[in-house]
Amino acid sequence: MDEIFDLIIIGSGPAGVSAALTARHRGKTALIVTTAPEDSPLCKAEHVDNYPGFHNATGRELVDAFVSHAEASGAKLVRGRALAVADMGGVFGVSVGSDFFQGRSVVLAGGLTRAKPYPGEDTFLGRGVSYCATCDGMLYRKKRIAVIGLSADAPEEAAFLRQIGCEVEYFDAGRAKKYEISGGSRVESLTADGQVYPVEGVFIFRSGVSPASLLPGLETDGGHIVVNRDMETNFPGVFAAGDVTGAPYQVAAAVGEGNIAGLSACKYVENKAKEK
Numbered sequence: 001m002d003e004i005f006d007l008i009i010i011g012s013g014p015a016g017v018s019a020a021l022t023a024r025h026r027g028k029t030a031l032i033v034t035t036a037p038e039d040s041p042l043c044k045a046e047h048v049d050n051y052p053g054f055h056n057a058t059g060r061e062l063v064d065a066f067v068s069h070a071e072a073s074g075a076k077l078v079r080g081r082a083l084a085v086a087d088m089g090g091v092f093g094v095s096v097g098s099d100f101f102q103g104r105s106v107v108l109a110g111g112l113t114r115a116k117p118y119p120g121e122d123t124f125l126g127r128g129v130s131y132c133a134t135c136d137g138m139l140y141r142k143k144r145i146a147v148i149g150l151s152a153d154a155p156e157e158a159a160f161l162r163q164i165g166c167e168v169e170y171f172d173a174g175r176a177k178k179y180e181i182s183g184g185s186r187v188e189s190l191t192a193d194g195q196v197y198p199v200e201g202v203f204i205f206r207s208g209v210s211p212a213s214l215l216p217g218l219e220t221d222g223g224h225i226v227v228n229r230d231m232e233t234n235f236p237g238v239f240a241a242g243d244v245t246g247a248p249y250q251v252a253a254a255v256g257e258g259n260i261a262g263l264s265a266c267k268y269v270e271n272k273a274k275e276k
């Protein structure tokens with residue numbers, strides 16, 4: 001896509017949607033990049049009774065209402081996992097699977113990333129470990145691979161890998177508790193709860209990507225992105241909102257922070273345009 005969006009927002013939870021609505025009300029273009037919206041932890045809430053206007057809604061109802069509001073506002077929604085954000089000097093590039101999008105500003109609203117990398121995951125990243133079926137799947141045709149599926153779209157990704165000819169050993173969220181990836185110069189095996197599976201690749205599908213691996217150099221504290229009151233991060237033009245910035249983990253707080261991040265991103269884009 002050649003369009004340069006005013007805001008690229010990562011995450012379609014309450015914070016991301018609020019940032020997108022704010023941007024659209026200010027006449028800005030907004031692209032939301034998100035894994036399945038049902039990956040938001042809010043979908044697990046049986047009742048949400050502390051968000052104004054939605055008496056006794058389920059979390060899923062709230063998420064569906066938020067996402068359709070964002071789309072009705074004219075924000076574009078792309079389904080996929082943002083894997084990297086690159087500062088290209090005035091414009092940011094966001095890689096989503098094998099696609100690439102450009103934005104004048106970025107709002108990180110991916111929620112909490114609870115998972116620590118598995119032993120061996122960082123070591124073998126790019127040498128057998130992958131987070132993207134469409135980018136790397138063809139490299140493993142006719143090869144035995146493991147898929148650790150922790151996100152809502154993981155079964156679909158595994159089906160795609162099978163379809164292109166990979167021999168897939170699938171691990172859903174309940175199948176094993178402990179994993180370790182081993183090998184020499186490349187991945188040679190996955191150990192799951194003590195049992196060794198000889199594989200040449202390990203695809204891991206989580207709903208989120210840790211902020212530090214999304215944008216190297218991003219200032220974090222205890223896994224949360226450090227922001228000021230304008231939701232600015234240490235990268236000019238990159239803002240963050242919602243659970244990703246820390247407690248309180250609440251919808252109302254996420255919506256409020258998303259609004260501030262959206263306003264700050266719009267101001268940033270306007271000031272940059274004046275400099276030209």
Ligand SMILES: Cc1cc2nc3c(=O)[nH]c(=O)nc-3n(C[C@H](O)[C@H](O)[C@H](O)COP(=O)(O)OP(=O)(O)OC[C@H]3O[C@@H](n4cnc5c(N)ncnc54)[C@H](O)[C@@H]3O)c2cc1C
Nearest residue numbers: 011013014015035039040082110111208242243249250251
């Ligand atoms: C069981 C449960 C019950 C809860 N009940 C309540 C309640 O009653 N009231 C209340 O106020 N709060 C409740 N919460 C908390 C609430 O769900 C969160 O505070 C809120 O969802 C945070 O919103 P967010 O937009 O920051 O992030 P999220 O809602 O987590 O949304 C982030 C989205 O971004 C996606 N994403 C992450 N990384 C990427 C990436 N790299 N690329 C693309 N997409 C990505 C995620 O998959 C997710 O869909 C509850 C939480 C849980 C788990």
